[in-house]
Amino acid sequence: MEAPIGVFDSGYGGLTILRYLRKLLPEYDFLYLGDNARAPYGKHSLTTIYEYAREAVSHLFACGCPMVIIACNTVSAHALRLLQQIDLPRSSDPTRRILGVIRPTVERLGELTRNGHVGILATPATVRSNTYLLEVNRLHPEIQLTQQAPKMWVSLIEGGEYQANEGVNYFVRRNIEELLRKDPRIDTIQLACTHYPVLLPRIREFVRDDIVIAEQGMIVAESTQNYLQRHPEMERRLSKNGISHFLTTEEDGEFAEMAGLFLHARLAEDMIDQVQLR
The missing domain is CATH 3.40.50.1860 (Rossmann fold)
Known part of the structure; x- marks a missing residue:
């Protein structure tokens, strides 16, 4: 079953990455998750950053995403390797992928x-x-x-x-x-x-x-495009309807107001859902 590419950030910044992903790969679907309620991650301990990141990636996997891009430098620096080398191999589907920036x-x-x-x-x-x-x-x-x-x-x-x-x-x-x-x-x-x-x-x-x-936006988008060209087995698992949807851990009205600044696009209310991570 085909599913969107997951994009995760601790807040709004990852939307600058998503903006270029949507520009370079317009045919693909994307599911963005911003853990805005607990941002910024940099104020937390390394253990907490890892736990929060694991909860977010697990949520995107549960939504069906076969590939998740961590569009956050703090998480990429402090948690990516643990997620790739410890959590992913133990997950229900180790063929999924987690990429950083x-x-x-x-x-x-x-x-x-x-x-x-x-x-x-x-x-x-x-x-x-x-x-x-x-x-x-x-x-x-x-x-x-x-x-x-x-x-x-x-x-x-x-x-x-x-x-x-x-x-x-x-x-x-x-x-x-x-x-x-x-x-x-x-x-x-x-x-x-x-x-x-x-x-x-x-x-x-x-x-x-x-x-x-x-x-980083175009750099990460071009790297993602290259990755999909080199990994057709992953590319075939991705849905292609040109649709983006957004998840946030804060009030969805607050998210919509700030998201436009980073995404350079206005988001309709039905494009955003509030979620809880655990």
């Missing part, structure tokens, strides 16, 4: 940088995990990676403060300047939090024109 992002960095100096802008939880450093050292040991963890960006975005104003400009400029001070030779900045593309117009104001600013 960090590996495809790092794979692309070698094509983006011209001089081997790359900056990463990520949440404190993702930076603390050192997952990007480990993956870059494994795949691109020639790249010098510098990380910066803006502490306020996610809060600003989810609080509706993303347009140009004195406060937003201050926090964006400060973190960009701190990153470039650590390594003035950076020629590529990777946005390694799925919320950060909302601030892209502000980020560009404080970055030199010769620096590439890379979003």
Whole structure:
């Protein structure tokens, strides 16, 4: 039986990934799950992040999704490997797949940088995990990676403060300047939090024109497309009606209002359902 591709994030940011998935793979169906009621995950312990992620992925599997994309850097950094290596083999259907966003992002960095100096802008939880450093050292040991963890960006975005104003400009400029001070030779900045593309117009104001600013959305979408081309046995299990549906653990009215900012599309009420994870 064919079923949609599951996409999971701890909140709204994963919708920036889904936006590009729907653009590049418009014929496929998607089921998005945002655990907004318990976001942000970065404030929780590693054990709690793993438990929450396991509940979310299990819910999408129970909905029939044969493949789930974890569109969250924090979960990809702290829980993906456990889900892939421990939970999936013990599940009722080990042929299902769980994919993350960090590996495809790092794979692309070698094509983006011209001089081997790359900056990463990520949440404190993702930076603390050192997952990007480990993956870059494994795949691109020639790249010098510098990380910066803006502490306020996610809060600003989810609080509706993303347009140009004195406060937003201050926090964006400060973190960009701190990153470039650590390594003035950076020629590529990777946005390694799925919320950060909302601030892209502000980020560009404080970055030199010769620096590439890379979003994860198209990178992950192209990686997913490539994966399906290489795995026809999975591709055949996916439904293709061009339909997207959305699940949230918060009030569905609140979700609809914020989702448009990340998805660049208005969601009808019948496209959203509130769920409880356990």
